[in-house]
Amino acid sequence: MRTRLTELLGVEHPIIQGGLAHIATGAFAAAVAEAGAFAQITATSLPTPDDLAREVEAFRARSAKPFGINVAMGHRPVDAFLEAAIAARPTAISLTGGNPAPYIPRIKAAGILVLVLVASLRQAEKAEALGADAVIAVGQEGGGHIGRDDVGTLVLVRRVAQALRVPVVASGGVADGAGLLAALALGAAGVELGTRFLATVECPVHPRYKAALLEAGETETVVVGRSTGAPGRVLPGPWVDVIRRHEQEGGEAPLWTLMTAEHNRRGALAGDFERGFVWAGQGVGLIRDVPSVRDLVTRMVREAEAGWHDLAPVFGRAGSPEAAAR
């Protein structure tokens, strides 16, 4: 497949592995990159900037393909992480969770591409005006932090793709080849996946997390943390019940103290849902297996191609031999 995104990033398939806090290590990103998608190492969930340098080394020991580094601007002083990210010379740095204005010029000055995650048309237009090379539009069905406006991927991506000149990447709820094809039909140049990449052989999350992803349906994710101004979509569980009770009834400590990075790590890496939580999007309803990253990516591309052929009869053309046989 060739789109403006594959051209921009120098990858085989128009598929980006989203930033995955505590999860997207150098080794995991290398598996994604070797499968032909655009991989990212997540920086700001690591303990120190030196750890980022180590993860990049681990990536480069396994892959010479292009890769990105994801930097969340919100929760901690980001400057040292951004410096380490720039020093690592990735193909692109993606920025999320804050105002990208102070950071974009520094990244561009280093000759590194900038991707900006947005959850509204306003943010998308601002990111383009500031010099973003591509914008990733994340709809409210996505896993992890979502926007405050509750706009779904179908409408958000279309709005942003109509308004911007730079390539737009569709994110939130994309979990298979049909989602990829739909995103391209909306005018996106590719997709970003978070939740779907969790249920893969190489993903370093706890087996209980993968099992929960297989089990959960699309109606089961819940949004927590609205009152903190940073809502996020999670899988249900005992600790999420505690969070929700606090949201309804209040509690002594502020809500965010129940939703720390440590609680997330405990859920994702230790599989402890009694004292931890995990992010997931509505796309869990589409997850039925735990393939290798390569099989997942290859299957998505094949499904998108088959879907395109299968649509041909709708427009009065013959379609694929498989479609004709049905």
Ligand SMILES: Cc1cc2nc3c(=O)[nH]c(=O)nc-3n(C[C@H](O)[C@H](O)[C@H](O)COP(=O)(O)O)c2cc1C
């Ligand atoms: C477990 C998990 C962790 C995430 N961590 C980050 C992160 O650190 N930085 C980021 O930009 N996005 C993060 N996201 C959002 C994803 O990159 C992506 O935008 C989102 O998952 C897309 O929706 P989907 O889950 O339906 O594919 C995370 C998502 C999940 C599921």
